[in-house]
Amino acid sequence: SAEKEYMPALTNLGYCYTYGIGVETDYDKALKCFQKGAEQGFPRAQFLLGEAYRRGSGVEVDEAEAAKWYQSAAWLGYPGAQTELGRCLEFGTGVEEDLEQAVKWYSAAAEQGSAPGMCCLGFMYESGRGVEQNWETAVEWYQKAAGKGYPRALCNLAWCYEHGQGVKRDFSEAVRLYRAAADQEYPRGQLCLGLCYERGRGVPADKAAAAEWYRKAAEQGDEDGACCLGFLYESGEGVEQSWKTAVEWYRKAAEGGLPRGMCNLAWCYEHGEGVERDLAESFAWYQKAADQGDPRGLFSVARAYDYGIGAPQDAEKAAEWYQKAVDAGSAPAACDLGVCYERGEGVPQSFEKAVELYRKAAEQGNAPGQCNLGFMYESGQGVEQSWEEAVKWYSTSARQGFPRAQCNLAWCYEFGRGVEKSLTRAAHWYRKAAEQGDPRGMFSLGLCYKHGKGMDRDDAEAVRWYRKAADGGYVRALCNLGVCYEFGEGVEQSLERAVEYYRKAAEKGDPAGQCNLGYMYETGRGVKQSYEEAVRLYGLSADAGYPRAMCNYGYCCEAGQGIEKNPAAAAEWYRKAAEAGDAAGACNLGYLYETGEGVKQSWDQAVAYYRQAAEQGQARGQYLLGWCYEQGQGVAASAEKARELYEASARQGYKHAVEALERLKNGSKPEEKKSPEKKTGKPEKGGFLKGLFGGKK
Secondary structure, eight states, X not given: OTTTTOHHHHHHHHHHHHHTSSSOOOHHHHHHHHHHHHHTTOHHHHHHHHHHHHHTSSSOOOHHHHHHHHHHHHHTTOHHHHHHHHHHHHHTSSSOOOHHHHHHHHHHHHHTTOHHHHHHHHHHXXXXXXXXXXXXXXXXXXXXXXXXXOHHHHHHHHHHHHHTSSSOOOHHHHHHHHHHHHTTTOHHHHHHHHHHHHHTSSSOOOHHHHHHHHHHHHHTTOHHHHHHHHHHHHHTSSSOOXXXXXXXXXXXXXXXXXXXXXXXXHHHHHHTSSSOOOHHHHHHHHHHHHHTTOHHHHHHHHHHHHHTSSSOOOHHHHHHHHHHHHHTTOHHHHHHHHHHHHHTSSSOOOHHHXXXXXXXXXXXXXXXXXXXXHHHHHHTSSSOOOHHHXXXXXXXXXXXXOHHHHHHHHHHHHHTSSSOOOHHHHHHHHHHHHTTTOHXXXXXXXXXXXXXXXXXXXXXXXXXXXXHHHHTTOHHHHHHHHHHHHHTSSSOOOHHHHXXXXXXXXHTTOHHHHHHHHHHHHHTSSSOOOHHHHHHHHHHHHHTTOHHXXXXXXXXXXXXXXXXXXXXXXXXXXXXXXXTTOHHHHHHHHHHHHHTSSSOOOHHHHHHHHHHHHHTTOHHHHHHHHHHHHHTSSSXXXXXXXXXXXXHHHTTTOHHHHHHHHHHHHTOOOOSOOOHHHHTTOOOOOOOOOOOTTOOO
């Protein structure tokens, strides 16, 4: 029939050559058949010739030539050509983009009952391209196409039912439609049905069934199916866990051009899961995803430059890529770029810009961004200081399970900043962080147990959480464990173990650990006594700004203990300690002003520093200030105030205050000297600082 140039037969013969039906595939012969039919004005031949040019079957790909033949067949009323011409006009392939004309040709095909035309027209209404957006009209066209069994329309209509767009949400109906498409071996239908089984939407959750549907889609070359299947192998849900198999499927997805597959494969190379760790290969896959404008790929490239992971560390390049990721909508990138601006890394420092980016991340639901924005409000950097706003953002982040925000929110409850003080709530949020393995949360929960803050005191539980925090790398917990062993709180007392933990903390640069270890050397407890080693450790701690160590170092200078005696140097260290809020340092400096050692004698200054110590509740400072009131030294004499101060000191068990009260009661005269600590050669130093409840932020 074709030899007699019967155009339908000639065209059918070309179709057989294209797909190898009854003959060997031969694109050249197919092309000749289509060309002859097209030149004779046969619309189906023109349409198939356009398809040959679009696909490059027997001829070089030529989108303009394809569009030309689609248009010719479309004008002759061929529905398939009308649909394809609509696509050319919609996406500007081979012709100039014209959405209204695209709608016109989709409509022409749809009116002839073409299911693909109906589906494409529905999508134009869904997206509002070339027509006013209208979900209901989109659904109408999807329903018409789905009624003809067109799998793409079945999936689009199912999506509308799944998400309640243009129709009432109905997961069961969505599943029915996805299944109808899947039963036609349509990959997207298989993929979406798998998602329904994985999420338990419209069907009982069944990860094994999800895996089977993903596999069906993946085996047809669907990249999303391959990626989803890879994730199930990674997590061991519905299949036996296997990083190696996960990598195989991620690779298929990646090589198929799916950015998510590229990023997942890159992650496996980065962490050495299922493949040998290869940071260069990891970076290469992240870069491929980034080249497609994928937000996660862009962010990961930025992070690689930021931390030198598979690429040279480069703060400026990191900031550049973070910005690209932000422009692509990445919330994590907005947060990290905010950090760059806050610290001035790779970009000029700008707290205002940091706040802008943190806010952008926070409003997208990014928990670290919310936490960082909260801290900017807390510190008043880039915004007006507001504890209430800080608490608002910490709360938002904490409710998402972000440990740092949970700790910061707990701290606010602990100290009543931006919220009503509540130790119970503080302990609650510290526990939330601790149960996620957050070292600061574990340490702070240990402090709650130690001091009975928001719960009953339990030294054993405190030790348990300190130990967990220490194992998690929280250095301050090492020092607190040392305190527990020194005093036998929650554990059997052991000075040797105390020294061991203090030493571990000290070697990691913890000032409290250095100070406490110094005190053990000074007193020879758990270690061979050594004033020189004590001085060295006090010096390290004092140089790090630790107030108690400043006071202790000052005493060593004053007494010439392990170091050359130098009252003037002692006074300076006591002054630094006092200015940092250390009551013992203030009291000791006051005594130097009283005696004129290392400083010019001044009762006024002595009283001022005694008062500082007394107002902090320090027993010795209260006693010495009381003595000044009793004697009228530096202040107007007042037996009443002297008695009040002696009583406050005595309530703390301070022996000399008890004796002073007894003397007042008996009407005895005061002693010539009233500082027995100095007579014995050692001012009160306060011993050990076990850590402030809540800790630094």
